Amino acid sequence: MLRFAAPVIVFLLMLVVFWQGLGRDPSVVPSPLVGKPAPAFSMPRLGQAEQQLSNADLKGEVVLLNVWATWCSGCRQEHDTLLRIAAMNDVPIYGLNWKDDSALALNWLDQLGNPYRATGVDADGRVAIDWGVYGAPETFLIDAQGTVLHKHIAPLTLEIWQRDFVPRIAAARAAAP
Amino acid sequence: MIRVCLLSLLLLMLPPVAGAIDADAPIADEEQRLLYEDLIAEVRCLVCQNQTIGDSTAPLAADLRREIRGMVESGQSEGQIKDFLTERYGEFVLYRPRYTGSTAVLWIAPGALVLMGGVALWRVVRKRATLPVTSEEEDAMDA
Numbered sequence: 001m002l003r004f005a006a007p008v009i010v011f012l013l014m015l016v017v018f019w020q021g022l023g024r025d026p027s028v029v030p031s032p033l034v035g036k037p038a039p040a041f042s043m044p045r046l047g048q049a050e051q052q053l054s055n056a057d058l059k060g061e062v063v064l065l066n067v068w069a070t071w072c073s074g075c076r077q078e079h080d081t082l083l084r085i086a087a088m089n090d091v092p093i094y095g096l097n098w099k100d101d102s103a104l105a106l107n108w109l110d111q112l113g114n115p116y117r118a119t120g121v122d123a124d125g126r127v128a129i130d131w132g133v134y135g136a137p138e139t140f141l142i143d144a145q146g147t148v149l150h151k152h153i154a155p156l157t158l159e160i161w162q163r164d165f166v167p168r169i170a171a172a173r174a175a176a177p
Numbered sequence: 178m179i180r181v182c183l184l185s186l187l188l189l190m191l192p193p194v195a196g197a198i199d200a201d202a203p204i205a206d207e208e209q210r211l212l213y214e215d216l217i218a219e220v221r222c223l224v225c226q227n228q229t230i231g232d233s234t235a236p237l238a239a240d241l242r243r244e245i246r247g248m249v250e251s252g253q254s255e256g257q258i259k260d261f262l263t264e265r266y267g268e269f270v271l272y273r274p275r276y277t278g279s280t281a282v283l284w285i286a287p288g289a290l291v292l293m294g295g296v297a298l299w300r301v302v303r304k305r306a307t308l309p310v311t312s313e314e315e316d317a318m319d320a
Contacts, residue, residue: 132265134223
């Protein structure tokens with residue numbers, strides 16, 4: 001009996017493994033930061049270079065940190081979604097302008113609208129390395145204590161927002177005193 | 178003429194001479210330079226996943242080379258630099274991920290599969306060896 005059943009069982013097991021593998025995107029690398037405190041950073045603000053944007057600004061509420069640049073086509077793609085989320089006036093969005101030209105970045109916000117409460121300028125990419133950024137756009141969800149709750153790689157859509165962000169935000173607010 | 182042709186052919190076949198990816202002067206300290214070269218040959222470029230940061234011209238790879246160079250020059254050890262990278266990018270950033278709970282299956286599975294295949298093969302071969310020889314096989318042996 002076993003000699004007939006064994007190959008079938010092995011085949012079914014392989015089928016399950018490969019089937020799951022089909023649904024995975026190899027370009028998405030899970031971030032080891034999720035569940036950990038956000039990395040310490042301090043960078044000049046876009047348009048107000050004399051002021052800094054740092055962890056202290058993010059603390060106290062659930063926030064998004066969105067990594068973007070004017071050279072990034074996916075960022076252009078998700079820009080309208082960010083504007084929609086900003087218009088909901090629920091979760092503030094902070095920007096991390098990654099390896100970009102500040103003049104171009106300011107022009108971008110001017111032309112397309114500015115969804116960010118503030119944007120930090122990371123001209124040499126050092127802050128991005130601390131955050132494990134490897135491909136813009138990336139969006140981090142950070143709770144009031146400064147813990148990274150979730151990281152989304154690739155352009156945001158309202159669908160992804162509803163599915164991956166809204167429940168986590170609700171849970172984080174419910175857990176907070 | 179033929180000599181020139183053969184010589185150019187020979188030159189074409191030479192492996193490309195290792196070209197430095199960095200524009201900066203190499204690290205002066207020999208030990209540090211070797212550590213740096215080892216590291217950039219082992220760290221994956223996450224933008225172009227099948228290249229090391231030593232091979233890739235992606236801007237992120239250049240940034241990571243700069244960070245690693247700075248850390249090497251400030252005297253940090255290989256372990257410290259690998260910790261720095263895996264804390265940010267996960268074990269996937271290393272071409273040879275370290276043995277941990279989550280990477281154990283990567284290291285064990287190939288050996289386990291070869292072992293299982295070997296045992297199965299050995300059992301089949303041993304069983305076949307005890308089977309009586311058929312008349313067809315006898316004919317084949319005589320031929």
